[in-house]
Amino acid sequence: MKFHIMSLGDHVTDPVTGVRPTAAQRHATLVESAVRAEQAGFHGVNVGEHHGIEYIYSAPPVLLAAVAARTSTLRLGTAVTLLANLDALRIAEDYATLDVLSGGRAEIVAGRGNFFASTYRLFGQSVEESRDRFSENAELLSRLWSGEPVTWSGRFRPPVNGERLQPPPLQPERDVMWIGGGSSLDSVELAARLGWKLMLPSAFGNPDFFVPVVEHYLQRWQEAGHQHQPEIGAGWHVWVGRDGRSARQEWEPRYRAYHEWMQQLLAVVNPEVPAHQSRPFDFEWLTTTGPAIVGGPDEVVDRIGQLSERLRVTTHLLYMDMGGMPDAALMGALDLAGDKVIAQF
Template sequence: MQPDVYLLILGDHLPDPRTGRTVSQRDRLHAMCAQAVVAEESGFTGVAIGEHHFTRYIVSAPELMLATIAARTSTLRLSTGVTLLPHRDPVRVAEELATLDVLCDGRAELVVARGVSPATDEAFGIQHDDLRPRFDEYLRLLLQLLTETNVTWHGWFRTPLENVTTTPRPIQVPHPPVWIGSGSAISSDLAAELGMPLMLPSTLRSPDAYVDVVTRYRDRLSAPGRVALPSHVYVAPDNARDRWRPYLSAYAAFADPLRGDGQPVDVDRLMNGSAVCGDPHEVADRLNALQSLLGLDAHLVLIDVGGLPPDDVLAAIRLFGEQVIPKLTA
């Protein structure tokens, strides 16, 4: 049995470090949609698209991207990666997820998380001390709205609901898969309590950092759960490290304040830890080792980083699908 494999797209909008050229935002967004189409052709299970605001990650409305991809694909699972739930109205999230699920004939998924940017919290008027309880409250309401009709609800962070049924209703029963995205013990405990799958963070930290969290999550589950890990990945027939190094370096310098471990960026350390790079055999072996370490049910593969040229991204997606996915084990 093989694990599920999703193409993760966070949408950083950085110049190519070799040429200094930056593509337009229009071309960047269209390129992401094209990547998803090629991922389906290459045997990926799904695509997951991140949400960010006010940064050089330029996807702020992943659901719209996913709806565009839905019209161009037929089998690909369509997920956010992640939805910043504390910054959203859970009623609207339920409506948008169900609408996507209907339009794509039951292929929609959702990953919810608190987010990693204090500046975004501030811009949306969210106090830091409210972030975790707001996430907890909104998640429980979201699940109720997706599974029940005629919902009456009272909470702390939004106005009450009286006899509300969101429309449309999702195709998937009881609802489209909803993952919790987090690497913290508190959020993994919430995932276990609610019987939800756990998506680990797309960080630049060593995967070893999540062993205790995953163990804790599984120990607290009352039924089998699912765990997924994002990995920065580049695969090429030869010289993969040399080809990828300037792009990974550029991305790490940009992303480290949000996703790093507080240590100076060391690209060689990244390539031996959270970044998987090499020929197809080496990449498959590294991902299988991560599966053994964490008992993964799914991999999220983040290829498009640091201004990597679109043709190189598509070539890596195709090679990964052709020669890596068949070697992955669960």
């Protein structure tokens, strides 16, 4: 079992203290929390990518390079890389550079990002083309990552005429590439066909929704005849406290504020928000049936164990810095998670 910290960079005011960090402070906290996570026994860090909204991490390879310079073992991944919006060659160059600088620790979790329709407008693209853009870019990224000369032509970018990826990455494709998704079977089938790992999203819905998705992925993987084993990851909203009561008291107001902020954001980025994303805040449901894991260490261990078995997850991304949580509290929770949760797996 592997555990990564995850941050999407929500830039909000702490509803308890009234403190709102600057954007610069938010970026610095990500680097420091990654350093602390490695010391605590975490296996990786995953950074979100958004543009033009108050999820403020827009350049994951830059952030992850800063983390790489301060760490030695953490896997350095995304959550997600907007593969449908960006140029596949530049993605390959950025993360191959991260891979060589980090000694072979880069991971790309590629996502369509079609839920964020505003991003497509910002880049002058049509969200109706998201599936075709994503598939085409994934195919090109797969070919480029080999480091061999590539001759290729497609619909959405100029041809590649025998160029090869520079610098050549240290890791093979199968160790680096994930597809982040689960709402669309198209993305799941693409992951299985390419031999990429599958990362389930940290949405506000019921994790049971992804049970048939996982089964579909594994079936398609077997049909593809890959020689390496599939891997499934998932992102969760997580808080670990000394005991269940104090954990809930500390986290509930931040989680509530994050949920309210997220609902407002969703209305801006997508005028057609799916019903499972717009449900009212219900702390009890979210933390027992939904995607949130909160409590003392033993409670967190039990819930992770249940979800791991249900969804066959072996890599867990823990989103712990949401909702304006103060840095000191975050660092303490990372230490506790390492000492009392990760140590039990």
